[in-house]
Amino acid sequence: MFFFKRVGVVVLILSSLLNIFGGVSSYAQQNTIKIYEAKVLSVEDDSQIYDDNRSTQQLDIEIIQGPQKGRKDSIELLTLRSDQTTKVKKGQKIYVSISDDNQIFFADIVRLNKLVVIILIFFALVIAFSGFRGLWSILGLIASIMVIALYIIPNIMSGADPFLISIVGVLLAAFLTFYLAHGFNRKTTIALLGTLITLFIAAASAWLVTNFVGISGNFSEESSLLKSADSAINLQGLFLAGIMISTLGVLDDITTAQVAAVESLKKVNINISFKELYKTAFGIGKEHIVGLVNTLAFAYLGGSLVTILGFFVYQSFPWWYYLNTEFIMSEIIQSVVGSAALVLAVPITTWLAAKHYTKLNQKELNKLSVIKHTHTH
Numbered sequence: 001m002f003f004f005k006r007v008g009v010v011v012l013i014l015s016s017l018l019n020i021f022g023g024v025s026s027y028a029q030q031n032t033i034k035i036y037e038a039k040v041l042s043v044e045d046d047s048q049i050y051d052d053n054r055s056t057q058q059l060d061i062e063i064i065q066g067p068q069k070g071r072k073d074s075i076e077l078l079t080l081r082s083d084q085t086t087k088v089k090k091g092q093k094i095y096v097s098i099s100d101d102n103q104i105f106f107a108d109i110v111r112l113n114k115l116v117v118i119i120l121i122f123f124a125l126v127i128a129f130s131g132f133r134g135l136w137s138i139l140g141l142i143a144s145i146m147v148i149a150l151y152i153i154p155n156i157m158s159g160a161d162p163f164l165i166s167i168v169g170v171l172l173a174a175f176l177t178f179y180l181a182h183g184f185n186r187k188t189t190i191a192l193l194g195t196l197i198t199l200f201i202a203a204a205s206a207w208l209v210t211n212f213v214g215i216s217g218n219f220s221e222e223s224s225l226l227k228s229a230d231s232a233i234n235l236q237g238l239f240l241a242g243i244m245i246s247t248l249g250v251l252d253d254i255t256t257a258q259v260a261a262v263e264s265l266k267k268v269n270i271n272i273s274f275k276e277l278y279k280t281a282f283g284i285g286k287e288h289i290v291g292l293v294n295t296l297a298f299a300y301l302g303g304s305l306v307t308i309l310g311f312f313v314y315q316s317f318p319w320w321y322y323l324n325t326e327f328i329m330s331e332i333i334q335s336v337v338g339s340a341a342l343v344l345a346v347p348i349t350t351w352l353a354a355k356h357y358t359k360l361n362q363k364e365l366n367k368l369s370v371i372k373h374t375h376t377h
Helices: 002-021 024-028 112-157 162-182 186-213 221-229 235-268 274-303 305-313 319-324 326-358 362-367
Strands: 034-049 054-063 072-080 093-098 104-109
Touching: 054 093, 054 104, 072 104, 112 162, 112 235, 162 186, 162 235, 186 235, 186 326, 221 235, 235 274, 235 326, 274 305, 274 326, 319 326
Parallel strands: none
Antiparallel strands: 034 054, 034 093, 054 072, 093 104
């Protein structure tokens, strides 16, 4: 019954989102470029050489998907002679586009099938090492992704403020993720409350810092293309939305860990005072802060390493000028705001948990179900 109750709540919420905000398909229908899967039958390398590093591959292909399935044709692919990763091989599957005048062009290699394998391996590892709770954690992750797809993205594309929409979406995702992964119990509720309080503080901090520094959100090629395609999109709000979504992932980890630490300490010493309980649990949280702050900073920097290096390769300006650019500054702000949220989450959640567990007696503690701490980000 508990299984169906938990799943039922999630299905109800997600189906409501689909009915109310099911705008994803309407935007998808605007796609006019026809992409189909094809198989490479044969390859001729260096069919045409442009210079020492650029040449073309002549590909004989067969379309294996869509209305022109079975059609065979030849196409050219521009490659780098020094980089084998830009070349395709015989038997490899690729995507091709078909123009209005029925010409075929190379679009990309097929990677989705390999992505499915990687994701399944990841899911298997999670379930293998965390059991049934790992499965709930995966379902929580899927539910959060669906909130982004069914609520946040359609509303942003409809012209709503990305920042405000992301706050509502993140709160909903937090509710789904926490209760799916950790169950409907007081421990989860305390961790969720600590997370929500911290998220509101992070939202206010992100807005203040972004406006103080002067981040417009239009600092990359992708944001420029997005703005040119839809001028109504608020890029600064979109930047803030990204901060909110990424911050939620790490808050889940640290808040549930702190509540678990407080409960364990209380069970070991039933007579422990609020002050001692808070102090001891907060000491545990400090170690968690150090590790997660580094994790968050390196996650942001690692994801933008290529772009950051690109700035410094072309040393036409002093290093401090590149540091001052909006792109680099935005990465720093994301890391600082996210890390600040982590730091604040520890005392906030620890205080809430210590306040609650101090009031419990031995009989009430014995009724608590032992809930293991799992990572869901």
